[in-house]
Amino acid sequence: MSLVQRLGVTGLAVVALVTVVVASxxxxxxxxxxxxxxxxxxxxxxxxxxxxVTDLRIPRTVAGLVAGACLAVSGVLLQGATxxxxxxxxxxxxxxxxxxAVVVAVALLGLPPSVAVWAAFxxxxxAAGVAxxxxxxxxxxxSPIRLVLxxxxxxxxxxxxxxxxxxxxxxxxxxxxxxxxxxLAGRDAAAVAPLxxxxxxxxAGSWLLAGPLDALALGDEQAVGLGQHPTRVRLLAxxxxxxxxxVAVALAGPIAFVGLAVPHVARAxxxxxxxxxxxxxxxxxxxVLLLGADIIGRVAARPTEVQAxxxxxxxxxxxxxxxxxxxxxxx
Amino acid sequence: MKASPRRAALSAIGVxxxxxxxxxxxxxxxxxxxxxxxxxxPTAVTVEHAMGTTDVPCAPERVVTLxxxxxxxxxxxxxxxxxxxxxxxxxxxxxxxxEIEQVEIIGTELEPDLxxxxxxxxDVILGSKLRHEALYPQLSQIxxxxxxxxxxxxxxxxVSLWADALCRQEEGxxxxxxxxxxxxxxxxxLEEAGKADTEVSLVRFMPDQVRIYLTGFPGSxxxxxxxxxxxxxxxxxxxxxxxxxxxxxxxxxxxxxxxxLVMVSDKWYAQTGGHDVDExxxxxxxxxxxxxxxxxxxxxxxxxxxxxxxxGGGILAATTALDSIEDLLLP
Numbered sequence: 001m002s003l004v005q006r007l008g009v010t011g012l013a014v015v016a017l018v019t020v021v022v023a024s025x026x027x028x029x030x031x032x033x034x035x036x037x038x039x040x041x042x043x044x045x046x047x048x049x050x051x052x053v054t055d056l057r058i059p060r061t062v063a064g065l066v067a068g069a070c071l072a073v074s075g076v077l078l079q080g081a082t083x084x085x086x087x088x089x090x091x092x093x094x095x096x097x098x099x100x101a102v103v104v105a106v107a108l109l110g111l112p113p114s115v116a117v118w119a120a121f122x123x124x125x126x127a128a129g130v131a132x133x134x135x136x137x138x139x140x141x142x143s144p145i146r147l148v149l150x151x152x153x154x155x156x157x158x159x160x161x162x163x164x165x166x167x168x169x170x171x172x173x174x175x176x177x178x179x180x181x182x183x184l185a186g187r188d189a190a191a192v193a194p195l196x197x198x199x200x201x202x203x204a205g206s207w208l209l210a211g212p213l214d215a216l217a218l219g220d221e222q223a224v225g226l227g228q229h230p231t232r233v234r235l236l237a238x239x240x241x242x243x244x245x246x247v248a249v250a251l252a253g254p255i256a257f258v259g260l261a262v263p264h265v266a267r268a269x270x271x272x273x274x275x276x277x278x279x280x281x282x283x284x285x286x287x288v289l290l291l292g293a294d295i296i297g298r299v300a301a302r303p304t305e306v307q308a309x310x311x312x313x314x315x316x317x318x319x320x321x322x323x324x325x326x327x328x329x330x331x
Numbered sequence: 332m333k334a335s336p337r338r339a340a341l342s343a344i345g346v347x348x349x350x351x352x353x354x355x356x357x358x359x360x361x362x363x364x365x366x367x368x369x370x371x372x373p374t375a376v377t378v379e380h381a382m383g384t385t386d387v388p389c390a391p392e393r394v395v396t397l398x399x400x401x402x403x404x405x406x407x408x409x410x411x412x413x414x415x416x417x418x419x420x421x422x423x424x425x426x427x428x429x430e431i432e433q434v435e436i437i438g439t440e441l442e443p444d445l446x447x448x449x450x451x452x453x454d455v456i457l458g459s460k461l462r463h464e465a466l467y468p469q470l471s472q473i474x475x476x477x478x479x480x481x482x483x484x485x486x487x488x489x490v491s492l493w494a495d496a497l498c499r500q501e502e503g504x505x506x507x508x509x510x511x512x513x514x515x516x517x518x519x520x521l522e523e524a525g526k527a528d529t530e531v532s533l534v535r536f537m538p539d540q541v542r543i544y545l546t547g548f549p550g551s552x553x554x555x556x557x558x559x560x561x562x563x564x565x566x567x568x569x570x571x572x573x574x575x576x577x578x579x580x581x582x583x584x585x586x587x588x589x590x591x592l593v594m595v596s597d598k599w600y601a602q603t604g605g606h607d608v609d610e611x612x613x614x615x616x617x618x619x620x621x622x623x624x625x626x627x628x629x630x631x632x633x634x635x636x637x638x639x640x641x642x643g644g645g646i647l648a649a650t651t652a653l654d655s656i657e658d659l660l661l662p
């Protein structure tokens with residue numbers, strides 16, 4: 001792909017990102033005149049519409065930007081580290097592990113919601129660890145199919161535990177039901193700020209891991225020949241990926257398909273698997289998908305809303321099928 | 332209660348009473364047959380209801396009620412059911428008379444326990460097509476079974492129906508008359524106090540959704556007391572309108588009125604500020620959007636107990652709800 005084409009793709013992604021951000025502020029459950037939206041952006045807080053924009057739409061837009069980027073980058077890292085096109089936070093059990101840990105921490109142990117991100121990180125890391133251990137336990141090692149199966153098993157078990165906990169403890173269920181839906185509604189902008197340093201560190205780590213992951217893509221022996229330590233790279237990439245997914249889970253609850261689909265879209269658009277480019281493009285497209293789903297959810301069921309998590313699955317699944325079919329046709 | 336729009340019972344369900352033993356089809360069968368001497372009851376009634384026509388021998392003593400409204404209204408008619416479905420809350424609603432403690436629980440409104448019902452050897456079973464349509468054939472084998480079309484908004488028609496099925500038509504009429512009289516009295520006193528035009532908003536915060544009640548049981552009580560509703564909560568067609576709407580946070584302004592009545596649970600009363608019930612309420616009411624509502628500014632937000640405002644759904648609940656209107660608006 002020529003430099004011009006690459007710039008074109010990047011330009012389109014930026015335009016798409018700006019469009020959804022603008023739409024996310026301007027469009028919602030209630031229709032507001034543009035002048036009032038602009039008024040709110042300039043800091044006015046007189047009308048109800050100003051409050052709707054400043055207190056409701058901007059926080060969920062910020063949460064969507066961060067969660068979408070985290071999920072997509074997490075997917076890129078996981079797919080690169082496992083050299084498995086189906087790897088993603090949801091398929092490796094990270095999402096459900098995080099969800100289970102948050103239910104235990106917040107609903108059962110009564111810890112403050114601010115610990116949710118750490119609970120999600122520990123739960124996600126533990127779940128991914130178990131899934132990986134299961135996957136590598138066999139004689140044929142870490143084959144893509146084993147990894148996906150192990151992740152599915154771990155996810156299913158954790159989901160069952162989560163549901164069992166909620167069924168046994170109704171009060172706890174009430175507390176986390178909203179959270180478990182996978183939604184950007186009612187996000188507190190203040191909840192995003194303390195997570196930002198983490199996100200910045202994790203994204204910087206991803207950037208540094210891009211080169212080593214490119215080497216890994218050539219095969220372990222080649223990677224060693226290029227001076228890399230495959231195991232160390234995998235471990236680091238896995239940790240960063242879990243951290244990013246945990247931030248997303250803490251911000252928006254379990255959101256499906258963003259982490260799986262976006263890296264594929266990015267690679268298809270770039271016609272390249274170079275990690276640095278894929279990471280950048282994914283970080284832009286993740287929020288496009290998540291915020292896009294959120295905006296549709298806001299207007300699809302007026303006067304109420306559909307959770308973004310439901311819609312990402314609805315949008316993401318056919319997208320992935322299409323990519324898979326095209327991939328087969330061209331390869 | 333489900334959020335789906337429910338059609339109100341189309342019209343009062345006609346009842347034909349016949350004297351069992353007389354050949355039912357003879358000339359005067361359509362005329363009420365209890366025109367006889369003082370307090371004399373027919374030996375059986377033929378009740379037309381949502382599932383067809385059912386003969387009930389008079390007067391049934393062992394009554395099983397399959398819904399909250401049935402239990403409530405049957406008690407109001409002076410009969411204590413032998414079996415009733417569990418209340419929606421952990422304990423029986425406070426407003427119900429003490430006799431309720433003698434009633435055996437026979438499953439839940441959504442899943443009545445057929446074996447337990449059969450074991451009670453009832454004379455008549457009272458349910459609703461909305462909830463129990465599929466169970467009708469089995470219930471009919473246990474005892475004569477009478478169903479209302481729906482529940483909630485049609486509660487007054489249902490009181491007449493239950494009265495007919497219990498051969499207590501007069502008691503039914505008396506109870507309804509007493510209710511209407513009480514409602515008229517409150518309406519007159521509101522007018523005297525210059526509060527006849529008060530626009531009352533009716534809302535409920537739940538863990539996973541927030542609702543505005545338009546019609547339904549609680550809406551009908553407000554209407555009977557002659558109170559108005561805010562613009563956004565008025566309906567064009569009372570019988571066809573959805574009973575309630577679920578709203579998103581952006582629509583908080585639609586919750587405004589001269590007075591906002593917030594339905595809360597018994598549990599809420601028991602432990603105000605409790606962690607479990609109202610995370611949602613806390614989140615929504617802490618927004619500047621809510622704080623800016625005129626009713627909030629004027630201090631006209633009142634908690635009302637959902638037991639008699641929403642869950643009970645019978646004539647005792649409606650009367651208790653009228654009492655609470657009096658307490659709140661006519662101090």
